[in-house]
Amino acid sequence: MNSQHPQLTGAEIIWATLVGEGVDEVFGYPGGAILPAYDALRKFPIHHILVRHEQGAAHMADGYARASGKVGVCIATSGPGATNLVTGIATAMLDSVPIICITGQVGSKVLGSDAFQEVDITGITLPITKHNYLVTRAEDIAPALREAFQIAMSGRPGPVLIDITKDAQQNTATFSFEAAAPAHYRPHPMLQAESSSIQQAIELIQQAKRPIILAGHGIIHSGAEAQVLAFAERQQIPVASTLLGLGAFPTYHALSLGMMGMHGESWVNNAIQQADLLLAFGMRFDDRVTGNLAHYAPNAKKIHIEIDPSEINKNVRADVALIGDLRETLDLLLPLMPKKTDTSWIGEVNAMKGDAAVRDIINLPDNGHLYAAHVINDIWREAHAAGRADQTVIVTDVGQHQMWEAQYYKHDVPRSLITSGGLGTMGFALPAAIGAKVACPEKDVWVIAGDGGFQMTAAELSTIVQEGLAINIAVINNGFLGMVRQWQEAFYEKNYAASPILSPDFVKLAGAHGIDGAHVSERKNVIPTVTKARTSGKPFLINFQVEKEDGVYPMIAPGAALHEMVRRPAADPLLETAEDE
Amino acid sequence: MLHTFVAHVSDKPGVLTRVASLFRRLNINIVSLTVGESERPEVSRMTIVCEAPDHAAHRIRASLYKLEITVDVDEVGRSEAVIRELCLIKVAAGPKTRSQIFELATVFKARVVDLAPESVMLEMTGAASKIEGLIQVLTESGYTILEVSRTGRMAMRRGHHTSRVLKALGTPHSDHSDETSFPEKPDADEILPNEFTGVHEDEA
Numbered sequence A: 001m002n003s004q005h006p007q008l009t010g011a012e013i014i015w016a017t018l019v020g021e022g023v024d025e026v027f028g029y030p031g032g033a034i035l036p037a038y039d040a041l042r043k044f045p046i047h048h049i050l051v052r053h054e055q056g057a058a059h060m061a062d063g064y065a066r067a068s069g070k071v072g073v074c075i076a077t078s079g080p081g082a083t084n085l086v087t088g089i090a091t092a093m094l095d096s097v098p099i100i101c102i103t104g105q106v107g108s109k110v111l112g113s114d115a116f117q118e119v120d121i122t123g124i125t126l127p128i129t130k131h132n133y134l135v136t137r138a139e140d141i142a143p144a145l146r147e148a149f150q151i152a153m154s155g156r157p158g159p160v161l162i163d164i165t166k167d168a169q170q171n172t173a174t175f176s177f178e179a180a181a182p183a184h185y186r187p188h189p190m191l192q193a194e195s196s197s198i199q200q201a202i203e204l205i206q207q208a209k210r211p212i213i214l215a216g217h218g219i220i221h222s223g224a225e226a227q228v229l230a231f232a233e234r235q236q237i238p239v240a241s242t243l244l245g246l247g248a249f250p251t252y253h254a255l256s257l258g259m260m261g262m263h264g265e266s267w268v269n270n271a272i273q274q275a276d277l278l279l280a281f282g283m284r285f286d287d288r289v290t291g292n293l294a295h296y297a298p299n300a301k302k303i304h305i306e307i308d309p310s311e312i313n314k315n316v317r318a319d320v321a322l323i324g325d326l327r328e329t330l331d332l333l334l335p336l337m338p339k340k341t342d343t344s345w346i347g348e349v350n351a352m353k354g355d356a357a358v359r360d361i362i363n364l365p366d367n368g369h370l371y372a373a374h375v376i377n378d379i380w381r382e383a384h385a386a387g388r389a390d391q392t393v394i395v396t397d398v399g400q401h402q403m404w405e406a407q408y409y410k411h412d413v414p415r416s417l418i419t420s421g422g423l424g425t426m427g428f429a430l431p432a433a434i435g436a437k438v439a440c441p442e443k444d445v446w447v448i449a450g451d452g453g454f455q456m457t458a459a460e461l462s463t464i465v466q467e468g469l470a471i472n473i474a475v476i477n478n479g480f481l482g483m484v485r486q487w488q489e490a491f492y493e494k495n496y497a498a499s500p501i502l503s504p505d506f507v508k509l510a511g512a513h514g515i516d517g518a519h520v521s522e523r524k525n526v527i528p529t530v531t532k533a534r535t536s537g538k539p540f541l542i543n544f545q546v547e548k549e550d551g552v553y554p555m556i557a558p559g560a561a562l563h564e565m566v567r568r569p570a571a572d573p574l575l576e577t578a579e580d581e
Numbered sequence B: 001m002l003h004t005f006v007a008h009v010s011d012k013p014g015v016l017t018r019v020a021s022l023f024r025r026l027n028i029n030i031v032s033l034t035v036g037e038s039e040r041p042e043v044s045r046m047t048i049v050c051e052a053p054d055h056a057a058h059r060i061r062a063s064l065y066k067l068e069i070t071v072d073v074d075e076v077g078r079s080e081a082v083i084r085e086l087c088l089i090k091v092a093a094g095p096k097t098r099s100q101i102f103e104l105a106t107v108f109k110a111r112v113v114d115l116a117p118e119s120v121m122l123e124m125t126g127a128a129s130k131i132e133g134l135i136q137v138l139t140e141s142g143y144t145i146l147e148v149s150r151t152g153r154m155a156m157r158r159g160h161h162t163s164r165v166l167k168a169l170g171t172p173h174s175d176h177s178d179e180t181s182f183p184e185k186p187d188a189d190e191i192l193p194n195e196f197t198g199v200h201e202d203e204a
C-alpha cells in the first residue's frame, strides 16, 4: 500500500473514479442500497440529475452519449431501481450506445438470500449489456469502473452495468486512479484488415457500374463522416442512409439519396435493388432495411466494413468483409482508390425519383388539414431559416411521427437525430432529450413524440423544470397509437383494437408543471409557434393536433421485397381536397 | 453438424453463464462442455461441442470473441486434433458374471476402478466412438448398465501449435511463428446463407 494514496470509502471511490474519467453529470434516483454512494455525492464536482423513473435515467444517459459521443452515466438503487433501468439498457444495447449503469446491491453477506430489494441484476442484464460486474469489495470498485469505461467505448460500443454491494460502498480502500487503469485493451483477434481483402475491395469498386454506399450508425460511432464524404465524392458513389445513419452524410449533397428501408423513399430502395455493388459502412442489414432477404439487392456484390465480426454474414452474405474501425479502414482504402469520373449511374438514380418527390405530401398546397409531415418539415425549415439547423438536435419517440421525422427533417450534421432504432422504445424521446440537452446546453433540443409514447415517460417534465432545461416539445397528436393503427388498416381490416388513445390536454399538463405551451391545429400557425418555442429560452410544449388517420408512405409490407413499395394511395380520402399535381 | 470449439476464458465467477447464455441466445444446443484449468493461471480452458448448421461456425466463434471474458477461441473441428473423453460406467455384475467384463475391459483398454458384490465400475478414456463401442458391446452381451457418466469431449491440436493465449500473454513460446491467424473473411464453407429468410412477420 502506498501511503501517498488516500483511504476512501467505496462510495467515495465511485465518485472519485467518475471524476477521473471526466464525468460531470450523472442521472439517477436514490434508494437504500445506493444511499452510501449518495451520502458521498456532494463532496465531488459532479452534478446529479434526479429523474422521475429509473427508465428515464438510462434513456438520459443514452441521449447524453448519443448527443456528445461521451459515455453517459446513470445510477439507481437495488431491486426495483435496477429493474426499472432494464428497458433503457436494452435500448442502448441494440443501438450500440456507450452508457454506464451503476446499481446498488444488498450487502455481500446476504447475496442470494432474497434480502429486501435484492434482485440478480447482473443475471437479468447479461444479454442486454456488453459486459457487467458484481462488485463486493471496496478495492475492486475503481478497477471495475475504469474497465467498464474502456469496454463501453471500445470496439462496438455498448452499455456496461456495475452492481456494487452496500458493504463495498461502506468499506474503505486505498484509492489510486492511475493504479486502477485497465490492464490492456484487448483488441479483437479478428480485427485485422487483411491486405488481400483490401485488394479485393478495390477491384470490386473499380469494376462496379452501379455502386451505392449504405451509411449506418457506425459512421457516427467511428467519427468517419469526413472519410465517407471523401470516399463518395472521389468515387462518385451515391449514399443511402439507415435510420441511425441519418446525419452522417449531408442531405443537401448531390450524392445523398436519403433513407432506405421499410419507410425509405422508393427511389432509394429501387436504386439498391438495381445496384451491382453495395458498400455497407457500419450498418448491419437489419430486417427493417433489407425487406425480404431472398430478393434483396439480387445483382449486387457486397463489401461490408464493420467493427463487429459477428455481424458479417449474419443477414446478408458479404463478398468482401473488412473488419475494423470504419475510419481507419477508409483511411487505408482511400489513397489506394483511383478517382472516378463516370456519373451516368448518378443520373440514372436521379431519374428514378420521377414524380415521387413532386407527389410527396409536402408539396401539396395547404388544404386546411394539418399533416404531421408539414409540422416536421416546418420545424426543420424554421431552424434552417434561423441558421440554427446545425445547432439543433431532434429526439424522436417511436411510431409514425418517427418515420415522418426521418423523411421530412433534413439532417445534415451527425448527432442531430437521436432516436431508438433497434429496440424501438416508446417513451424514449423526452428523457433522451434531457440527456442531450444536459450534454449540449448550447443547442436547441426538440422532442418529437406521439401522443401515445409521450404519456409513457411524461413524468420527466418535472425533471426538466427542476433542472431548468429549455427543451422544446412537439407532441404529434393524432388520437391514435398511429403506427399500430396503420398496420391494422393495412393488414387487419381496419380492426382498430386498442389503438385509439385518449390523452390529457398536453398544454394544461405542461402548465401544471409550470411549462408554457400552445395548441396548433392549422398549418399557418406552425412556424410562428415553433419560433416562439425556440426563442423563449424556457421549456415549451406544442400540441400539434394533426390528421387522425394519416399513413406513413411509401411502405414495404412485411415479407415483401425492397422494391415492392406501397405508395400513398392515389384516392387517399385525406387528400381529396388537395390539388394533386 | 458437430462443431468443436476450444475457448480460453478468464477464470472468474459467472463466466460459464456468459458462455452458456450465448448458446442459448443463438438457440444452439450444447452437446458437451468441459471446463478446467489451462497452462496459464487465471485462464480456464473450455471445450464446447455443439450441434449447429455447417455455416454457423463463424458466427459462434465471433460471438464468443465478443464476450469480454474471452481470451482466445479456436475451432478444432476440421483440424488435426486429439479429441478425448473420460467415461465411468457402472455395470450390474456378480462374482459369476464379472470375468467377461474384465475381458471386454482389456480389449477396450478400460480400467476396472471399483468392484462391489453386485457391480463393476469401469473407467475409460478415448474418442467418443470407442466409448460408445464399449457401451454397445456391454449391452449386447446382456449386461445391465446401471450408470454412465461422461465428461464430454476435450480437444487439443496436434503438433507444435501454440495457442494464442500463450502469445497474448507473452510466454517464451510467443516468438514461435505460428501465423494461422483468423481470416477476417470467412472461408467459403463458413459463409452463412440467408438463414433468416421469413423472419419478417413481426409487428410494428
Ligand SMILES: Cc1ncc(C[n+]2csc(CCOP(=O)(O)OP(=O)(O)O)c2C)c(N)n1
Pocket: A397, A398, A399, A400, A401, A402, A424, A425, A426, A427, A449, A450, A451, A452, A453, A454, A476, A478, A480, A481, A482, A483, A484, B204
Ligand atoms: C414500449 C413500446 N410498446 C409498444 C410498442 C409498439 N408500438 C410501436 S409504434 C406504436 C404506436 C405509437 O403511438 P404514438 O406514440 O401515438 O405515435 P404515432 O405512431 O401515433 O406517431 C406502438 C404501440 C413500442 N414500440 N414500444
Ligand SMILES: [Mg+2]
Pocket: A399, A450, A451, A452, A476, A477, A478, A479, A480, A481, A482
Ligand atoms: Mg399517436
